[in-house]
Amino acid sequence: MRRLLLAGLVALTALPAVAATAAAPLDLETVMANPDWIGQPVESPYWSVDGQAIYYRLKRDGSEVRDLYRVDPATGRSEKLDPAAVAQADGPAVYDRTHRYAAFVRHGDVFLRGLADGRTVQVTQTAEEESSPQFSADGRALQYRAGNDWYSYDIARAVSAPVAILKFAEDPQQEKSDALEDEQLKLFSTLRQLKAQKEAKRANDKALAEADPSRAPEPFWLGDKIVALDTELSPDGRWLLLVTRAKDYAPGRHPSVTHYVTDSGYAEGQEARVYVGRHDPAPQSLLLLDLREHKSYALPTDGLPGIKDDPLAAIRAQTVAALTQAGKADAAKALEAPAVRAVRIISSAEDGGGGGIVWSGDGSHLAIQLRAIDNKDRWIASVDFARHALVNQHRLHDDAWINWNFNDFGWLKDNRTLWYLSEESGYSQLYTKALDGRARALTSGRFEVSHPQLSEDGRWFYLRSNEVAPYSYDVYRVPSTGGEFARVTQFQGMDEFALSPDGSRLAVLHSSPYVLAQLAVQPAGGGTPRELTDTMKSAFTAHAWIAPQIVQVPSSHGAGTIYAKYYGPANESGASKPAVIFVHGAGYLQNVTLSWSNYFREQMFHNLLVSQGYVVLDMDYRASEGYGRDWRDAIYRRMGHPELEDLLDGKAWLVKHHRVDPKRVGIYGGSYGGFMTEMALLRAPGEFAAGAALRPVSDWRLYNHEYTSDILNDPQLDPHAYAISSPISYADQLADPLLIQHGLIDDNVMAADSVRLYQRFIELHKKNFWISLYPMERHGFVHADSWYDEYRRIDELFGTYVKPVR
Structure with missing residues (x-):
């Protein structure tokens, strides 16, 4: 499909109809109230075992409880299930190869259903959480796991037994x-x-x-020197793969956060995550158990291509030389490169569970996805069972870091061909590779594909993609043997999908900027969708919300196009006006889309700002998701630099196209957006009239290892990258009003980050800086009072320093 080229502004479609009755005037207290007044998004849809119904969940008003609903896709009739009905409901199902049986997990127990007679058998009834049901290759048994232990249920004998007993002694x-x-x-x-x-x-x-x-x-x-992190059983019951680490691994010193407002009345401490570089993640090893012969074999990783290379050799040499010259021989010696880099299994249990180990359907082949500890290489390796060795099938290298996303992989139905996602072209694309053949790209182009699902008959891959435009997501499909990459849905804001058991229909969650995720069903090959839910509330839909326009801001630094959302009045006058630039969080996150935003409160706040005479720009600066590898990698070893260039280009665009007064531009954001607000004020003094930094990272040496070391390497190895990327390094340049806001029990970006920067300002005798602390909030605020207070202060900051004509 030809990529849609946009020359100017793109108005959003699929906005909710505005109610005929007038809404109450919008105010900050309403915007920041508990979001139950907006409605509830549809969550976690899945098909019933027989494919005749779709289950989904809705959060209950005033509670964190999620109720289970069932909807008939043919009639659209939906019902909330009472406890008795929930006790009889299906869970997301798996099927045997002949479709005689289905299995699913309900309330942590495993159930088996015969598809011919509909008879359901409860396989387990324990206090443990069973998971991962799968059928044996011959269809005679149902396999499942409890923790890292696997069991097999003999369907004919109705007997369940452990397939292996693991003793770590x-x-x-x-x-x-x-x-x-x-x-x-x-x-x-x-x-x-x-x-x-x-x-x-x-x-x-x-x-x-x-x-x-x-x-x-x-x-x-297995001895007392290791612990199991993950286990995966082959469908034929012959092999069990273990992911292990050393038992004596110690993660390093933990900082703590203090809870000042507690039930007991006493201040209470809480251990938080370790700082970057204070202790590398534990290396992992692979152990293959032959259950038939009762033997175990190590699977060494030192034969993987590139495993003995040092991708940080140049940086290492420079730092070692500097330490040696400074007389720090011990520190220099500690930075020596290992002969063989350590590895971890992508998506192993320690990293969130499942996904890094995939058996073919018949159990004849095993593929494992590994990454180097430095995250600059990713390997997909098969296992040679005769030699008990890994065989590399694909290596992906990135001089910066391997993407945290786009690591899905698996087997085609022929049990000998792998499929996987890779960014090797610069964008996440889908590939297949026979074990003894060459890789073949099923998709290609300057767009991303993700969340691949292979149809039950093995003919089609269904994927999420932004092929039309970076901000527009829909379901696409491509034949598993190669062919046309075809768009299936037309929502533009598609968030999640599930293929029906027979492969004929799609259950689709879709949304738009002012419509929460809703459920629709449509033919899998394309066609007219049928809407199944409407969970929005009239108090929200009655407002005439401002449709953000997607705009293209040209980069003055050769980066191409920076996509952004612009909020302004319907009829703009020629008068000079103030502006606010919003900076989204997470760094690697895409906020310029046609879907409901994680920043829905901020979007409503932007409506309020426009009503007060501002215009607002929300940018997907470099580092954002959805724009390919180079856009993400641009910040490697220099966080806050390319992004600031993009934000300044956004300001220039506002001045040129919307008569914004360059002296009256404010900036704000949370988390990474708070970090960028501080970088903007400290590295570009005078460019912004004021800024509000919410839960900001002020010194990357205090953040976690998994995220930070990928982008900046270890602080001991690459101190220069940390120095130029941390706002605290530029504290002496503060010249514009800065409001810092932080939750005191934030255990992600800890409040110490902001307190340290605040103390630095004090010692530098700076003026016009403030801090507001929230004793009962973590990184993501959850209390309406805190949200209101936080944004009241931001509104007052902009009203005092940005809005008035200087």
């Missing part, structure tokens, strides 16, 4: 000999007889166990 029956013991056995025949009797009994017990399937398997004694 030394085998108590394994006799260890030394010279003295050997001498004793030589001297005394009675001791030899006793030992022979023990060995005979053990051999007999083993033979009985192997010959009797009704008995529990013999334990695997």
